[in-house]
Amino acid sequence: MLNFRLLAPTALIDLARIPNLAYVRHENGTVAIGAMTRQRHVENSDIVAQQLPLLREALGWVGHLPTRSRGTIGGSLANADPSAELPMALLALDGSVVAAGPGGRRTIAATDLFNSMFSTHLASDEILIEVRIPVMVPGSGFAIEEHARRKGDFAIVGVAVVVQHEGDRCLRARIAACGVGSVAVRLSGAEQILERNGLGPAAINAAAASAAAEIDPLTDPNSSADYRRHLTGVLLGRALRRAAGLSPVAIH
Numbered sequence: 001m002l003n004f005r006l007l008a009p010t011a012l013i014d015l016a017r018i019p020n021l022a023y024v025r026h027e028n029g030t031v032a033i034g035a036m037t038r039q040r041h042v043e044n045s046d047i048v049a050q051q052l053p054l055l056r057e058a059l060g061w062v063g064h065l066p067t068r069s070r071g072t073i074g075g076s077l078a079n080a081d082p083s084a085e086l087p088m089a090l091l092a093l094d095g096s097v098v099a100a101g102p103g104g105r106r107t108i109a110a111t112d113l114f115n116s117m118f119s120t121h122l123a124s125d126e127i128l129i130e131v132r133i134p135v136m137v138p139g140s141g142f143a144i145e146e147h148a149r150r151k152g153d154f155a156i157v158g159v160a161v162v163v164q165h166e167g168d169r170c171l172r173a174r175i176a177a178c179g180v181g182s183v184a185v186r187l188s189g190a191e192q193i194l195e196r197n198g199l200g201p202a203a204i205n206a207a208a209a210s211a212a213a214e215i216d217p218l219t220d221p222n223s224s225a226d227y228r229r230h231l232t233g234v235l236l237g238r239a240l241r242r243a244a245g246l247s248p249v250a251i252h
């Protein structure tokens, strides 16, 4: 933002060297991650690999090794780029963040965090101190699918899915997308179709069609709204088939 001269702050507060804000912990069914934990550290964490494999997969899509080595999980969420993968992953994993300010601490659910493009519901005197994500239920199917112009670019569209299932029966579905509007979003219409109709090919096609209709994408120099809508359906179909074990593991 500073390099692009989009921001010209009169003062800058560096949080990077506060050691108490960088950690990954597993406590009582929740993974707690300090806001200033580097993305690469989260990606390499055994706790994250075992308890939140979707988050690990999401980080593989975030920029490049040098950017992940410097970028933080809290910085990505606070930045609220509508095409960023971490806000989408937080939504798909039913996560929340802890904010701290002069008035104390409060927890904000992922669904209440993102306001509009590059804007969150953090108050101007609050910082984000922790990310909290319930561990994934063992055996859950999950997948991220994304389309970007080049590997490492921000998504034109990305989708993340987590499904708890018994065979074709879908006990719980969480679907989120990025690049499809001014903020990352949950696609609850598509989730309900799967929870009602299961994970067979017809239900997956219906959920993909519903997702494409649910979103309100923008046209920008990277792609048209129609193209984003089309991509959302295609990528969600792929992600759901992979999460349900109906197609091979993606390589990206």
Ligand SMILES: Cc1cc2nc3c(=O)[nH]c(=O)nc-3n(C[C@H](O)[C@H](O)[C@H](O)COP(=O)(O)OP(=O)(O)OC[C@H]3O[C@@H](n4cnc5c(N)ncnc54)[C@H](O)[C@@H]3O)c2cc1C
Pocket: 015, 035, 036, 061, 062, 063, 064, 067, 068, 070, 071, 072, 073, 074, 075, 076, 078, 079, 083, 084, 085, 086, 122, 126, 127, 128, 129, 152, 153, 154, 155
């Ligand atoms: C070349 C390049 C490619 C990239 N590609 C991708 C990509 O494909 N996908 C993707 O998701 N991201 C991508 N990124 C973004 C990158 O991954 C970082 O997430 C992002 O730049 C934020 O970096 P940071 O953590 O250093 O936060 P900063 O840049 O320091 O901060 C970003 C914003 O968040 C605020 N902020 C930071 N921490 C906090 C906090 N704890 N509490 C409150 N506010 C806070 C800052 O004030 C600022 O407004 C890319 C970045 C680069 C440079």
